[in-house]
Amino acid sequence: xxxxxxxxxxxxxxxxxxxxxxxxxxxxxxxxxxxxxxxxxxxxxxxxxxxxxxxxxxxxxxxxxxxxxxxxxxxxxxxxxxxxxxxxxxxxxxxxxxxxxxxxxxxxxxxxxxxxxxxxxxxxxxxxxxxxxxxxxxxxxxxxxxxxxxxxxxxxxxxxxxxxxxxxxxxxxxxxxxxxxxxxxxxxxxxxxxxxxxxxxxxxxxxxxxxxxxxxxxxxxxxxxxxxxxxxxxxxxxxxxxxxxxxxxxxxxxxxxxxxxxxxxxxxxxxxxxxxxxxxxxxxxxxxxxxxxxxxxxxxxxxxxxxxxxxxxxxxxxxxxxxxxxxxxxxxxxxxxxxxxxxxxxxxxxxxxxxxxxxxxxxxxxxxxxxxxxxxxxxxxxxxxxxxxxxxxxxxxxxxxxxxxxxxxxxxxxxxxxxxxxxxxxxxxxxxxxxxxxxxxxxxxxxxxxxxxxxxxxx
Numbered sequence: 001x002x003x004x005x006x007x008x009x010x011x012x013x014x015x016x017x018x019x020x021x022x023x024x025x026x027x028x029x030x031x032x033x034x035x036x037x038x039x040x041x042x043x044x045x046x047x048x049x050x051x052x053x054x055x056x057x058x059x060x061x062x063x064x065x066x067x068x069x070x071x072x073x074x075x076x077x078x079x080x081x082x083x084x085x086x087x088x089x090x091x092x093x094x095x096x097x098x099x100x101x102x103x104x105x106x107x108x109x110x111x112x113x114x115x116x117x118x119x120x121x122x123x124x125x126x127x128x129x130x131x132x133x134x135x136x137x138x139x140x141x142x143x144x145x146x147x148x149x150x151x152x153x154x155x156x157x158x159x160x161x162x163x164x165x166x167x168x169x170x171x172x173x174x175x176x177x178x179x180x181x182x183x184x185x186x187x188x189x190x191x192x193x194x195x196x197x198x199x200x201x202x203x204x205x206x207x208x209x210x211x212x213x214x215x216x217x218x219x220x221x222x223x224x225x226x227x228x229x230x231x232x233x234x235x236x237x238x239x240x241x242x243x244x245x246x247x248x249x250x251x252x253x254x255x256x257x258x259x260x261x262x263x264x265x266x267x268x269x270x271x272x273x274x275x276x277x278x279x280x281x282x283x284x285x286x287x288x289x290x291x292x293x294x295x296x297x298x299x300x301x302x303x304x305x306x307x308x309x310x311x312x313x314x315x316x317x318x319x320x321x322x323x324x325x326x327x328x329x330x331x332x333x334x335x336x337x338x339x340x341x342x343x344x345x346x347x348x349x350x351x352x353x354x355x356x357x358x359x360x361x362x363x364x365x366x367x368x369x370x371x372x373x374x375x376x377x378x379x380x381x382x383x384x385x386x387x388x389x390x391x392x393x394x395x396x397x398x399x400x401x402x403x404x405x406x407x408x409x410x411x412x413x414x415x416x417x418x419x420x421x422x423x424x425x426x427x428x429x430x431x432x433x434x435x436x437x438x439x440x441x442x443x444x445x446x447x448x449x450x451x452x453x454x455x456x457x458x459x
Contacts, residue, residue: 027163029328029379032099033152034163035074038116040064042168045158047215048175054125054140056080060158062118071109073118076155076162077102078137080124088116100129102159118159126157132380141281144180144218146294148287151328151382154210165326165422167207175199176217183216183239183277185290204290206271206420209324214289216277221245225276226256234259235273241280244297248278251300251310254349258311261348262318262341265408267415270322274314285309288316304351308342315341318415326422329376332448333423335383336374336391343392355458358396361389362456375425375448394447397457401443402436410435 026036044061058080073087078100085092087106094105102120110116128135129152137156139146147157154162174182178196186204193199204213220239227233236256240248255276263269275292283296286309293313299306319337343357365386372381374390381387399407414431425448432440446454 026165027327027329029382030152030163032101033076033155034161034166036067036163037070038064038066038073038161040161040166040168042170043158043160043213044171046173046175047157049145049217051144051177051180051217054127055123056126056138056157057123058121058158060118060120060122060160062120062159064116064118064161066110066112066114066116068112069109071105073104073106073110075102075104075118075120075159076100076152077122077159078129078155079127080122080157082120082122082159084121086117086119100155120159122159129153129156133383138215141218141279143280144216146216146279146281146283147214147289148294149211149213149289150287151211154213157215158213160210160213162210164209164211164324164328167209167324167420167422169206170204170208170213171201172204172213172215173199173201174215174217179219180217181220181222181239183220183275183292185213185292187272206290206322208290208321212288212290212321212324214292214294216279216292216294218277218279220277223248225249225252234263234269237273237275238278239275240278241297244278244280244300247297247300248276251302251306252276254307255310255314257349258314258345261345262311262315265341265344265411266315266318267412270318270415270419274317276310286313288313288320290321291317304346307349307351308346311342311345312338322420323415323418323423324421326424328379328382330423330425331377331382332374332387332391332394333425333428335388336395339388339392340395343396354396358393359456361393362453365389365393365453370451370453373449373451390447390453393457394444397447397454398432398436398438398440398443400457400459402438406436 026034040062042063046059048057082102085095085104092104096103126138128137128139136148137153152162154160172184175197176182178198182200184202186202189203190201219241221242223238223240225236225238238248238252271291277294279296281296282298286299287294299309315338320334325331325333343354346357347353372384372386374387377384377387410432413435429440
């Protein structure tokens with residue numbers, strides 16, 4: 001998610017909280033969301049959606065394995081009704097829904113290490129869920145659909161284990177009205193038409209957190225932003241309303257160069273391709289999902305404010321999507337890195353050097369309240385702009401101390417070692433110690449775990 005200034009309207013592991021069913025919520029930032037009782041390895045989603053009535057009929061097949069013995073399987077699902085469930089091929093007679101959870105009770109408790117399959121049919125009129133962060137999840141546009149799942153919106157459109165540390169592969173099939181394009185994560189593997197309906201099927205092979213799963217539906221033209229095929233160049237596309245085609249080409253003209261810059265700084269792009277969806281509606285902020293980002297028509301100018309947002313969302317493909325924080329308390333590992341990527345692009349594109357961006361951010365922080373712990377900001381402040389800017393300054397302080405060669409070698413090692421995995425601040429500090437020879441914890445502690453602002457890092 002891009003910097004929440006203005007704040008969004010769409011869009012360390014703590015102690016587990018035991019529930020009455022024996023499952024637990026592994027992240028204190030999201031009580032009642034997610035469980036560590038099982039791990040999902042794959043979701044197969046078949047969605048049939050009617051735009052005129054906002055009616056969704058879905059089927060979700062989950063392949064998973066229990067992490068410990070459990071008498072019930074708890075999934076996140078809100079605003080939709082489960083109608084039929086099978087557990088490993090046997091019909092489930094006992095299940096219930098309340099408080100945004102679907103509770104499935106098998107005939108006998110499942111032992112630890114048990115592989116199982118859930119086949120869930122469900123239906124309803126999907127809509128966003130409200131929280132500290134505004135409305136997130138499934139949202140109707142003027143003429144289409146937008147899904148912005150961060151941080152807990154996935155359950156608004158499919159039953160899931162909604163926790164960032166539980167990453168799985170996906171197949172997403174969307175059947176919707178003719179003349180509308182569905183855009184989902186991963187690679188389009190088939191598109192078929194039948195009468196007044198069209199079906200779009202996507203395969204997301206690389207593991208993905210639930211909040212990054214998305215469906216975008218609109219009257220979109222599909223543009224190639226890069227010559228295809230070209231050896232060594234990541235294929236880039238845009239799904240754009242026909243009236244915005246030229247505007248999108250102009251606004252996204254430097255994105256291929258951004259991609260090359262970030263691959264040089266962070267390591268190879270971690271997915272086969274990258275797409276941008278441009279909505280006809282204006283959006284308050286852009287949004288990232290795995291392998292794609294969503295921009296409003298108002299984010300396509302040549303001005304720095306638009307270009308930094310385009311760079312920010314692209315950088316999330318490395319930091320947030322491939323490398324995903326195992327706990328929401330470590331969200332600076334997403335937003336601080338993506339903000340620092342903006343500054344890198346600012347310098348590379350000739351707008352303003354990184355040092356100037358850092359100094360400007362530091363002055364703004366120094367003039368404001370210093371009452372946030374960036375390394376554990378709490379759920380209300382996890383998208384506070386200070387998490388972004390101060391997280392970026394922490395990285396700049398590390399770069400200033402160790403030098404460019406060691407710093408960018410560290411980022412390459414970090415993205416390679418944890419590619420498509422889960423990460424933590426502790427793991428980053430350990431990696432930085434090894435790559436730089438510094439006491440990274442001592443260097444970063446004031447930036448991440450103290451409220452008062454450290455001095456501006458300068459060479």
